[in-house]
Amino acid sequence: MRVLIAGDSHTxxxxxxxxxxxxxxxxxxxxxxxxxxxxxxxVREGVEVxxxxxxxxxxxxxxxxxxxxxxxxxETLALVMGFHSAPNFRHRDWTAFAPAELAAGNGAIPIxxxxxxxxxxxxGGHTRRFVETLVDAWRDRxxxxxxxxxxxxxxxxxxxxxxxxxxxxxxxxxIAAHRRFVESAxxxxxxxxxxxxxxxxxxxxxxxxLLPEFREGISPQDPHHANSRFADIMMDQLELRLxxxxxTS
Amino acid sequence: MICASLTKATHWGRTMLDRRTTAAKHPYHGMPPRAFWxxxxxxxxxxxxxxxxxxxxxxxxxxxxxxxxCFAQHVGRVLKASGFNYLDYxxxxxxxxxxxxxxxxxxxxSARYGNIYxxxxxxxxxxxxxxxxxxxxxxxxxxxxxxDPYRPTIEPGGFASLAELQTIRQHHLExxxxxxxxxxxxxxxxxxxxxxxxxxxxxAYQVCPGTSAGIFDPDQxxxxxxxxxxxxxxxxxxxxxxxxxxxxxxxxxxxxxVPLAATATDQxxxxxxxxxxxxxxxxxxxxxxxxxxxxxxPSYEIIxxxxxxxxxxxxxxxxVNPKGVEFVMGHFFEQHKIPxxxxxxGGKRAKKKTDEDVWCDEKVxxxxx
Numbered sequence: 001m002r003v004l005i006a007g008d009s010h011t012x013x014x015x016x017x018x019x020x021x022x023x024x025x026x027x028x029x030x031x032x033x034x035x036x037x038x039x040x041x042x043v044r045e046g047v048e049v050x051x052x053x054x055x056x057x058x059x060x061x062x063x064x065x066x067x068x069x070x071x072x073x074x075e076t077l078a079l080v081m082g083f084h085s086a087p088n089f090r091h092r093d094w095t096a097f098a099p100a101e102l103a104a105g106n107g108a109i110p111i112x113x114x115x116x117x118x119x120x121x122x123x124g125g126h127t128r129r130f131v132e133t134l135v136d137a138w139r140d141r142x143x144x145x146x147x148x149x150x151x152x153x154x155x156x157x158x159x160x161x162x163x164x165x166x167x168x169x170x171x172x173x174x175i176a177a178h179r180r181f182v183e184s185a186x187x188x189x190x191x192x193x194x195x196x197x198x199x200x201x202x203x204x205x206x207x208x209x210l211l212p213e214f215r216e217g218i219s220p221q222d223p224h225h226a227n228s229r230f231a232d233i234m235m236d237q238l239e240l241r242l243x244x245x246x247x248t249s
Numbered sequence: 250m251i252c253a254s255l256t257k258a259t260h261w262g263r264t265m266l267d268r269r270t271t272a273a274k275h276p277y278h279g280m281p282p283r284a285f286w287x288x289x290x291x292x293x294x295x296x297x298x299x300x301x302x303x304x305x306x307x308x309x310x311x312x313x314x315x316x317x318x319c320f321a322q323h324v325g326r327v328l329k330a331s332g333f334n335y336l337d338y339x340x341x342x343x344x345x346x347x348x349x350x351x352x353x354x355x356x357x358x359s360a361r362y363g364n365i366y367x368x369x370x371x372x373x374x375x376x377x378x379x380x381x382x383x384x385x386x387x388x389x390x391x392x393x394x395x396x397d398p399y400r401p402t403i404e405p406g407g408f409a410s411l412a413e414l415q416t417i418r419q420h421h422l423e424x425x426x427x428x429x430x431x432x433x434x435x436x437x438x439x440x441x442x443x444x445x446x447x448x449x450x451x452x453a454y455q456v457c458p459g460t461s462a463g464i465f466d467p468d469q470x471x472x473x474x475x476x477x478x479x480x481x482x483x484x485x486x487x488x489x490x491x492x493x494x495x496x497x498x499x500x501x502x503x504x505x506x507v508p509l510a511a512t513a514t515d516q517x518x519x520x521x522x523x524x525x526x527x528x529x530x531x532x533x534x535x536x537x538x539x540x541x542x543x544x545x546x547p548s549y550e551i552i553x554x555x556x557x558x559x560x561x562x563x564x565x566x567x568x569v570n571p572k573g574v575e576f577v578m579g580h581f582f583e584q585h586k587i588p589x590x591x592x593x594x595g596g597k598r599a600k601k602k603t604d605e606d607v608w609c610d611e612k613v614x615x616x617x618x
Contacts, residue, residue: 093342100413103420110416111342113409118349119342 001025001242004064004071005235007080008034010154010225014080014235017228023235029063031056034084037125042069044133047141070138076148077134078197078238082127082189083154085181086224088119090161094169099176108173113180120184128188135192150241151189152197152234153182155226159209162223175208197237203230294557301580304537304544305499307434309588312336314359314432316374318366318440319609320505320548322357323574324581325436331578332588335359336432338424354403359432360424363400364610366440367475368483368532369453370399375490378425384452388414389463400455401462402610429494438548439529440505441611442475443513443521457513461613472513474524480532488540500543502533506552508567510611511618526553548577 005014005028014028032055043052048068051057061067071077096109103110121128131151138147157178163169186196205211214230282288283299307313314336315325329335341355354361365371376382377399389396394407395414408414429435444453448471459465475483491498504526512521530549537545552561552573559566561573569577 088344091342091344093344097342100416104416109339110413110420112353112404112413112417114404114406115342115345115349115353118353119344122346122349123344 001074001076003027003076003078003238003242005029005078005080005152006031006060006063007152008032008037008084010034010084010152011080013226013228013231017231017235020228021232023239026235027063028231029059031059034081034125037081037127037130040126040129042126042130042133044137047137049130049134049137070134070141071148076150076242078150078152079131080152080154082124082131082151082185083182084124084224085120085154085178086157088123088181089157089174089178090163090223091177092163092167092169094163094173094177095167098170098173099180102170102173102176106170108170116177116180117184120181123181124185128185131189131194132192135194146193150195150197150238151185152238153186153199155199155214155224155230156182156204156208156210157224158212158215159205159207160220171207171209179208195241197234197241199230200233200237203233289556294560295576297556298580298583300547300551301584303584304541305434307333307501307585310334312431312433313436314338314428314434315436315438316358316360316362316365316371317436317438317503318364318505318507319611320440320507320569321364321436321438321503323569324438324503324548324578325358327574327578328436331582333585336428338428339421352405354400360428361400361403361421362425363403363455364440365437366455366611367442367444367453368439368480368487369444369446369451369473369475370455371437372483372487372490373399373452374425375429375487378422378429379490379494381490382450382452384447385449386447386452386469389458391462391464396462398454398458398463399452402455407462426494429491429498432495432498434499434501435491436501436503438503438505439480439533440507441509442480442525442528443509444473444475445470445513446473447471456610456613461610474514475528477528477531477535480528481535484532484536488536488543498542500536500540501546502537502543503546504529504533504549506549506561506569506573507609510567510609510613546581548581551577551580 003026005011005026007030009030011028011030015030018026018028031051036056041052041056043050047070049070050067051060051069057067060069069077097111098106098108099116100110100112102108131149134149135147138149157174159171161174164171164174186198189196203211203214210226210230214226217227218225277284289297309332312334313328315321315328325335336359337356338359339355339361341350341353345353345355350356354363357363362374365374373382377384384399386398388411389398389401390411391407394409395411396407397403397414397418408417445457446453448469453473454470457465458470488500508522509518509525512518514521516524526549533545536543551557552569561569561576563570
C-alpha cells in the first residue's frame, strides 16, 4: 500500500514529519499554497483528472511520476485541502458578528448557520468540486468500489491568534466559526463517500484550540499552521483508519 | 341644501370669469410649458424633463434609508453607489460574497426586512420594532426548518432553529428601530395593494403563505385588496410612529412601476394592476400634498406612462431595465445633486444592472402562471 499525501501548505508539516520519522509507503507533497484553489485548478479528461497548472501540476507529477491524480491499484490518496478554515476564522467579521447562539446578549450581530455555511462553501475555493470530480471519475473507472481517497483536516486555530489577542474577537466565536466551517466541509465530503480524518480531541484544549505543543517551532507570525507533531498524530489517525479499512474489507 | 364645495366652485368660477373679462387672463395663461401636454408630446421621450421638483434637500450629509418593493432596491443601490449617506443598519458579513448577500437579503435595503410591498407591512414593521404588536403567527415550522412569516425568504431554506430565528429577528427589529431614530430622509416605494393577512390579527404577509414558504390555510390567510382610505390610514399611522421616534424625519414616496406578478382578485391582472397603482399613486399624492415633510418622486410616471412607450421595461413588460433605472435616477439627480465625484454607478453612469440584480419575492407567483 502506498499512501500519497498531497495538498496545500498544511502538507509541509507532513513532509517535515516524514523526513524526521519516515513511515513505510507514505509520501507527502505540498502542491502549493491554498490560494491556488481559489481558481479552477484541475481538469477532467475521460476518467483522468489532472492539475491544470503549476505549481500543483509539477509538484504532483514529481511526487507520483504521472499526471493523473486518481489512485492506482494499491494506492491511497490523502488530500490535505478543503478544511483550511483560517481565512474564515481569522476574518475581522468575527469582531462584530457571531453565530446566533453566541450573539444573544453580548452585543454581537447574529448570523445564521446557513450564512456561515454559504461562507464555508465558497471559502473552500474549488476544493470541494475537485474532490467531487475525483470521486466521479473514480466511479466511472472503477464502478461501485469505494474510492481510496481521504481528506485530512487542517489544524484548529490556536488560542493566541491575533484575531483574539489583538482584534479582540471572542474566543468562543472564533472556535464556533472554525467548527462550523469544518462541519460544513465534513458533511460535504462524507456525502461524497470520502473518508474524513479529523484531528483528535487530544490535540486541542477544553475550548477547542490547538494545544501549544503543536505550535512549537512555528513562527508567531504564521497565522494558521501546525508543526510536524500535529502531522504525526494526523498520520497516526490515517494509519488507524487504513488498518480498519483493510480489516473490514 | 347647498353643497359647500359647489358654492366655492361657483365663487371661484365667477372670480375667474371676472378676471378674464377684466384682464383677458385665466389660470392657464402664463403657465410654464411643462403644464401643457402638447409641449411634452412634441419631445423625444428622453428629452422630457422637469418632471420632479424637490420639496426638501437631500445632500451628502443627509442620512437616507430606503424600503419598499423590488423597484426600491434600484433606488437604494444607486443612491448608495452615488455617494449619498445611505444607511445600512444590517450589513452583511464581508466574508459573504455578493451573490449570497442578496440571497440572504443583505444590502437590499437599509435593514434586512426584504421587500415591503404594502403600506400595511410598513406600518406593522415599525409597530413590531416599537414593541406595539406581536403577531399571532410567530413562525412557520416546515420539515425541521423555521421561517419568519413576515420575511420568509430572508433565509432561503429557513432558519436552523426557532432560537436562531428569534435571535436574528430580535436583532433585526432593534436595527429597524435605530434606523428610524437616525434617518433624515426615508425613501419608501409603494408596491402593491393586494396582500394576504392573518385572519386573527390582520398582520400582512410579505407574500401569500404557501408560495415561497409556509402552508396556505384558507381559514387563517385572508386576501385583502387595500383601498385608498386604508393605504392612507396605514401610512399616516406609520408616519405618526416614525415621528414619535424622530420628529424631523422626512419621507420621499415613490410608486413602483412594476406591474403585479399575479392578482388574487377576479380581475384581469392588467386591470388589477391599474387599480393597485392608481390607489397607491393617489395615496402618495395626497400625503405629499398634505404634509410638508412628505415628497413624491414620479418614478412611476417616468417608467410606466405612455409618453415613454414602454421603453424602460424588459421583454416581460414587468421588470424595469437598466436604462429605465438610469433615466429615473437622472431625474432624481437633477434635483438632488450627486454629492461626490467618487460616484461610479449612479445617475448617468448607472451600472448595467438587470432584473437579476434585484430580489423580488412577489416573482414567486409567476411559477403558478
